[in-house]
Amino acid sequence: MSERASVPKEEEETEPETEQEPVTTGAQSVIRALENAETDYVFGVQGGAIMPVYDALYDSDINHVTMAHEQGASHAADAYGVVTGDPGVCFATSGPGATNLVTGIADANMDSDPVIALTGQVPTEFVGNDAFQETDTVGITQPITKESYFAADSDTVGDDVSEAFALADAGRQGPTLVDLPKDVTQGETEVEPGSPETPETYEVPEEADDENVQEAAEALAEADRPVILSGGGVIKADASSALREFAKEYEIPVITTMPGIGSFPEDHELSLEWAGMHGTGYANMAISNTDCMLAIGTRFDDRLTGGVDSFAPDAEVIHVDIDPAEISKNVYADYPLIGDARNVLRQLFDAMPRAPDADEWRDQCQTWKDEYPMDYDTPDDEPLKPQYVVEQFSEMTPDDTIVCTGVGQHQMWASQFWEYTEPRTWVSSHGLGTMGYGVPAAIGAKLAAPDQEVVCFDGDGSFLMTVQGLSVAVREQLDITYVVLNNEAVGMVRQWQDGFYEGRRMASEYPWIPQFDKLAEAFGARGFTLESYDNVEETIQEARDYDGPSVIDAHIDPGENVFPMVPSGGDNGQFALNEDHLDMI
Numbered sequence: 001m002s003e004r005a006s007v008p009k010e011e012e013e014t015e016p017e018t019e020q021e022p023v024t025t026g027a028q029s030v031i032r033a034l035e036n037a038e039t040d041y042v043f044g045v046q047g048g049a050i051m052p053v054y055d056a057l058y059d060s061d062i063n064h065v066t067m068a069h070e071q072g073a074s075h076a077a078d079a080y081g082v083v084t085g086d087p088g089v090c091f092a093t094s095g096p097g098a099t100n101l102v103t104g105i106a107d108a109n110m111d112s113d114p115v116i117a118l119t120g121q122v123p124t125e126f127v128g129n130d131a132f133q134e135t136d137t138v139g140i141t142q143p144i145t146k147e148s149y150f151a152a153d154s155d156t157v158g159d160d161v162s163e164a165f166a167l168a169d170a171g172r173q174g175p176t177l178v179d180l181p182k183d184v185t186q187g188e189t190e191v192e193p194g195s196p197e198t199p200e201t202y203e204v205p206e207e208a209d210d211e212n213v214q215e216a217a218e219a220l221a222e223a224d225r226p227v228i229l230s231g232g233g234v235i236k237a238d239a240s241s242a243l244r245e246f247a248k249e250y251e252i253p254v255i256t257t258m259p260g261i262g263s264f265p266e267d268h269e270l271s272l273e274w275a276g277m278h279g280t281g282y283a284n285m286a287i288s289n290t291d292c293m294l295a296i297g298t299r300f301d302d303r304l305t306g307g308v309d310s311f312a313p314d315a316e317v318i319h320v321d322i323d324p325a326e327i328s329k330n331v332y333a334d335y336p337l338i339g340d341a342r343n344v345l346r347q348l349f350d351a352m353p354r355a356p357d358a359d360e361w362r363d364q365c366q367t368w369k370d371e372y373p374m375d376y377d378t379p380d381d382e383p384l385k386p387q388y389v390v391e392q393f394s395e396m397t398p399d400d401t402i403v404c405t406g407v408g409q410h411q412m413w414a415s416q417f418w419e420y421t422e423p424r425t426w427v428s429s430h431g432l433g434t435m436g437y438g439v440p441a442a443i444g445a446k447l448a449a450p451d452q453e454v455v456c457f458d459g460d461g462s463f464l465m466t467v468q469g470l471s472v473a474v475r476e477q478l479d480i481t482y483v484v485l486n487n488e489a490v491g492m493v494r495q496w497q498d499g500f501y502e503g504r505r506m507a508s509e510y511p512w513i514p515q516f517d518k519l520a521e522a523f524g525a526r527g528f529t530l531e532s533y534d535n536v537e538e539t540i541q542e543a544r545d546y547d548g549p550s551v552i553d554a555h556i557d558p559g560e561n562v563f564p565m566v567p568s569g570g571d572n573g574q575f576a577l578n579e580d581h582l583d584m585i
Contacts, residue, residue, distance in 0.1 A: 023192060026151070027056035027185035029158030030118065030178075033193040034062060037165045039089055041065060041080060041447055043073040043440075047093020049120025049133065052185040054091070065447065065476060067440065068468035070097050074104020075437050075466070076444030078113045079427050083402060083448035085238065087114040087168040094120045095133030098179075099140065103434060105175045106144040110431025111259060112236060114173040116165050117141075123183040124152070137179045146174040151184050158193025166196035171204035172323040173236055205322060208337035208344045210351075216294075216318040216335035217351035223292030223316075225361045226252045229275070232259030232430070233297015233321060239342035240264070240423040243296065246345050250355040253365050255283045257298050258415060259430045265421040272365060273374075276304040277566045278412045281372025281575055284566065286365055287312050288573030292356075294348075296320040297341045300330040301431060302569070310571040320344045372564070372577070374416060383557040384532060386410065386485045390417040392536050393455055393483070396544070400425060401453040402445045406438035406462025409491035412562040414457040425452075436465030439482065443469060446478045453544070456482045460513055461490040467519065473549040474524040481543050482520075482551045487558040488513045495561045499582050520551035530554040 023029045030053050034042070042064045046054055057064060067073040070092040077088030092101050098119040108115040122131040138148045146167050151157040157180065164176040198204075220226055234243050240263045247254050247270055254264040256274045266273050275283035287293070293315045298304070305311040308330060319326075319333035320341055327336045337344050376387045390413050403418055404427040405411040411428055420426055427445050429437040442456035463484050473480055494508040517527030526546045530539050530553065543550040564575040567585055576582040 021059075022190065023158070024188060024190070025052070025056065025185065026154035026157045026180075026187045026189055027052040029154070029189055029191065029193050030161050030180065030185065031056045031060050031062070033158040033161035033165065034089065035060060036162060036193060037087075037196045042089045042091055043067050043076040043080070043444065044091025045070050045073060045093070045097060047097045047120060047133075049094035049122060049182050050091055050097070050118070050180065051093075051120070052182060053118065053120070053180060065443070065472065068471050069466065070100030071103050071436070072440035072443075072466055072469045072472070074101045074115065074117065075107070075434075075440040077115050077117075078104055078108045079404065079441035079444035080448045081108070081114040081173070082427050083424050083445050085114075085236070085424070087116050087165055088444060090115065090117050092117070092119050093133065094122055094137070095135050097133075098137040099135055102140060102144070103432075105141055105177065107429050107432040107434045107437065108175040109144045111429070112173050112232065113175070114168045115175040116161075116168045117175065117177040118161065119177060119179050121179045121181040124181045125183070127181065137177070141177050144175070145177050148177040148179065150179050151181065154184050154187030154189040155191045157184050158191065162193050162196045163199060166198045167202065169196070170198045170202065172233075205324070205339045206343055208320070208339040208347060210347070212335060212337055213344070213347045213351050216337060217348050218353060219316055219335060220252075220292055220294055220318060220348075221353050221356055223356045224358060225289060225291040226356045226358055227272075227286050227290045227293050228252050228254045229257065229287070229293055229295040229298060230254055230260040230263045231257045231296060231298025234260055234263040234341050235423045237297065237322070237341035239296070239340075239345055242342045242345040242349075246349050249349065250352060251358065251362065252294070252356065253286060253362060255286060257304050258428075260298070261415060261426040262420040262423045266419050267421055272369070274415065275572065277306070277568070278416065278562050278564060280374060280416075281564050281577065282365060282368035284564070284572040284575055285368045285372070288571070290315045292316045292318070294318045294320070295331075296345070297322075299326050305330065306566050306568075306570045306572045310573070378533065384530065384536075384555060386413045386554070386556040386560060387417045388533065389483065389485065389530070389536060389554050389556070390414055390457065393540055394418040396537065396540055397453055397455065401455060402427060402449060404428065404438050404442040404445055404454065404456040406458040406465075407433045407435045408459040408462055409487070409495065409560075409562050410457050410459040410462070410485040413485065416562075435462040438462060439466040439469035440472075442480045442482065443473055443476070443478060446480050447476075454480045456480060458482060458484050459491060460484055460486045460488060460510070460516070463516065464514075470520065470523040470525055470549060470551070478549055479547055480549045482549065484516045484551065484553050485556050486513065486516065486553055487556050487560070489558060492562070498561075499579070500567075516551055516553035520549075526550040528552045
């Protein structure tokens, strides 16, 4: 990913490789461990306790991106990991630096995103004495990481980092953290860290039990109303191609979870798009009526299932997951298949005795598509609809455009009205639902894939939480288009207050909001304002053409809500298509 000069092949063959200088300090060992892991980018913020590590980074080819806030560093690293599939790396100092990373680490943990966080810590002799900028970083982060390490020795700190890197990437991906006391990183050592390796006790199930696979395949082949539920684990396992091959060969309709968006092309006739609280009506109807569900790489969270008792009530469930802890945790698995999603899909492909006899079922799914289309009205006498803005962007951009979002109504519109056909092009906060994720995530995504277009949809509330990240996008000259779907409110909260709290809009509307186009210009980005349908396409094109970060302040209808909607804990088959339907559920 880094922009380094390429060496002609002939020179590569004749010139000897440059030997690395031996490490002499713990900090140099930390950086050497990252180099051994082929790290290209680090996102971070300097500070006292992490300063020895930054000093060692001075002599490295690793690219460092100075973020405007440590939370932004963790989100940028998270998005980098989502797009590349390899762990993103973030740095922070001790105390507030480390605690500012916590939201991003928790976010990565909920979404199984590969991140390694390296935090400075006060010298070991001060640990526990309430020293300046001391916090128990390991204690704070242990519940939200795959593992948190306290580096206790200059001779082993490099291997701690190598192991943390490997563990973040292995099996079910997730965040790890290494806390680095200043005396350990400043201490002398001659020990070279090894390449990233997981602990000897860590085992990853690669393939499912053959007998279980055979039984699951026979159940799927016998089904009259089969569906595939493709989760985020399909993308993380690089199993999208295997999924597409399997679904098309056996002609089984495909539903995705929200994290699974992009794992199956939404323009294919078998696609029912994504299911859950704000998923399509046809996806939720299919889930409610299927008799056999092949669920792959999903943890069946409550935003997907609604009420667990009413979720897929008639279905036998085949659950493929690399983490045994997810099997029957929320939804009982009749056929548990523990293993890597790509490998298990290939096992199932070979084990299928025949395709299900499901012509009538596919016709029924198409009927639901016709009955519950994802459409909306655009009256001339009403303000700009956010759905239209998203759709126009989708039509005007390449298929591999990466879409990042914050969290709120804008996130739902971006997932509903953009047509996703490729994996790793949807980058958002799912399990934790972190407002402010979008601005820094777009930075990480763009650096991960510099040749792909990056568009970030944000809400005015979410945008304000991390708007300082614009300074980073400008400084790094990143060509990102930010679109603020501006309804002058925390829109999703306002929607819930209208729907479930008798319209008592407490602390959800803004009596004043900045002019985001002018704010963008103050940061050095290009600013645009969008207020009507007349210039939507022109403004989008102008923002895309600008070589650098741009911000479109799109003033949308403040009364527009997200539908379909399944009330929290409700039956997926009982979804509301508008406010009137919501009153009837």
